[in-house]
Amino acid sequence: MLKAAIIGASGYTGAELAGLIHGHPHLELAGLYVSEGSQDAHKPFASLHPRWRGVIDLPLLPLDDEALSRIHTEADLVLLATAHEVSHDLAPGFLAKGLPVFDLSGAFRVPGEGFYDKFYGFAHQHTDWLANAAYGLAEWNQDAIRAASLIAVPGCYPTASLSALKPLEQAGLIADGNRPIISAVSGVSGAGRKASMANSFCEVSLKPYGVFNHRHQPEISHHLGTQVVFQPHLGNFIRGILATVYVQLKDDVTDEQIAAAYHQAYDGQRIVRLAGQWPQINDVAGTPFCDLHWSRDGNQLIVVSAIDNLLKGAASQAIQCINIHQGFSPLAGLVKE
Ligand SMILES: NC(=O)C1=CN([C@@H]2O[C@H](COP(=O)(O)OP(=O)(O)OC[C@H]3O[C@@H](n4cnc5c(N)ncnc54)[C@H](OP(=O)(O)O)[C@@H]3O)[C@@H](O)[C@H]2O)C=CC1
Numbered sequence: 542m543l544k545a546a547i548i549g550a551s552g553y554t555g556a557e558l559a560g561l562i563h564g565h566p567h568l569e570l571a572g573l574y575v576s577e578g579s580q581d582a583h584k585p586f587a588s589l590h591p592r593w594r595g596v597i598d599l600p601l602l603p604l605d606d607e608a609l610s611r612i613h614t615e616a617d618l619v620l621l622a623t624a625h626e627v628s629h630d631l632a633p634g635f636l637a638k639g640l641p642v643f644d645l646s647g648a649f650r651v652p653g654e655g656f657y658d659k660f661y662g663f664a665h666q667h668t669d670w671l672a673n674a675a676y677g678l679a680e681w682n683q684d685a686i687r688a689a690s691l692i693a694v695p696g697c698y699p700t701a702s703l704s705a706l707k708p709l710e711q712a713g714l715i716a717d718g719n720r721p722i723i724s725a726v727s728g729v730s731g732a733g734r735k736a737s738m739a740n741s742f743c744e745v746s747l748k749p750y751g752v753f754n755h756r757h758q759p760e761i762s763h764h765l766g767t768q769v770v771f772q773p774h775l776g777n778f779i780r781g782i783l784a785t786v787y788v789q790l791k792d793d794v795t796d797e798q799i800a801a802a803y804h805q806a807y808d809g810q811r812i813v814r815l816a817g818q819w820p821q822i823n824d825v826a827g828t829p830f831c832d833l834h835w836s837r838d839g840n841q842l843i844v845v846s847a848i849d850n851l852l853k854g855a856a857s858q859a860i861q862c863i864n865i866h867q868g869f870s871p872l873a874g875l876v877k878e
């Protein structure tokens with residue numbers, strides 16, 4: 542059994558990670574951590590997430606110096622379920638001790654001059670690690686994930702969007718110069734556990750945000766290799782993302798070519814399901830799956846992608862990355878084989 546430490550374990554994605562690791566056949570929990578000054582330090586994890594009462598009986602520990610040296614000596618790998626700036630500061634210390642790091646934040650996803658200043662509001666101090674991080678889009682980047690010490694698990698919207706678009710891009714079916722349009726709706730848990738008026742459940746109905754300036758637009762464009770238009774919306778449900786993607790196809794692309802692109806990408810990859818019907822949030826919420834379906838009218842293609850933002854969009858994709866990195870079965874701890 543490998544010992545996995547989770548930093549940010551009281552948050553939404555951290556709690557999902559704790560549950561997945563607890564149920565994983567080759568992993569065990571090596572500690573659940575919150576910030577040094579956290580108001581939740583020393584509370585039982587299950588008092589914050591009572592669905593784990595009687596199952597995960599561990600305290601949330603403050604990440605002080607003693608905790609850091611305990612992790613350095615006792616853990617085999619580290620999961621960061623922390624804000625971007627926190628992951629940016631913490632990851633190099635664990636990596637220097639030889640611990641592989643699986644980071645759920647955006648801190649190591651997109652190399653490029655000035656990208657973090659512009660989209661994250663801080664200057665990146667670890668561009669060497671940024672350049673060497675593997676982008677953890679599990680179905681697409683297995684060799685890099687296997688080889689890297691730092692795995693940057695993709696954002697939730699990028700996971701939904703890239704899963705829909707990469708097969709078309711790889712098969713060369715997207716019309717030259719076309720910018721695919723992604724219109725996506727996320728549940729409120731996408732904003733994390735910390736309270737704010739904008740994501741208070743009573744305040745949320747359905748509205749666009751981040752128009753032309755959301756940090757996931759460059760993340761998707763960079764990892765697709767083609768510019769996209771990306772428009773996120775906040776919806777009044779707890780978890781899940783539904784992305785509707787509009788693509789202009791090259792002339793003369795056949796139905797068979799479209800189907801072949803998706804089957805070639807995902808046949809044998811059990812987590813991405815070619816659903817055969819329009820996906821919906823309820824089919825994927827609480828699961829590690831990404832459901833895809835498409836239809837075309839002439840050169841216009843519509844693809845719909847649905848995931849759970851906390852799972853395929855974060856925690857279960859991190860587990861997929863660990864499975865690939867460690868040579869475990871790809872579905873270990875996620876789907877009974
Ligand atoms: N929510 C989602 O759908 C997705 C989130 N992500 C990314 O994953 C990361 C976590 O997101 P989410 O779970 O939603 O966030 P939450 O706000 O729900 O949780 C953040 C966690 O980090 C802890 N924390 C804060 N500061 C520190 C610190 N200095 N040291 C250690 N722990 C700290 C918090 O506890 P405390 O403050 O008490 O210390 C809490 O446990 C973020 O980078 C987010 O962008 C990625 C994909 C999807």
Ligand SMILES: CC(=O)N[C@@H](CCC(=O)OP(=O)(O)O)C(=O)O
Nearest residue numbers: 645646647696697698727731732
């Ligand atoms: C609804 C909501 O607020 N969603 C978040 C995306 C969460 C996510 O994917 O996280 P990363 O920050 O790690 O990329 C947002 O739009 O900022």
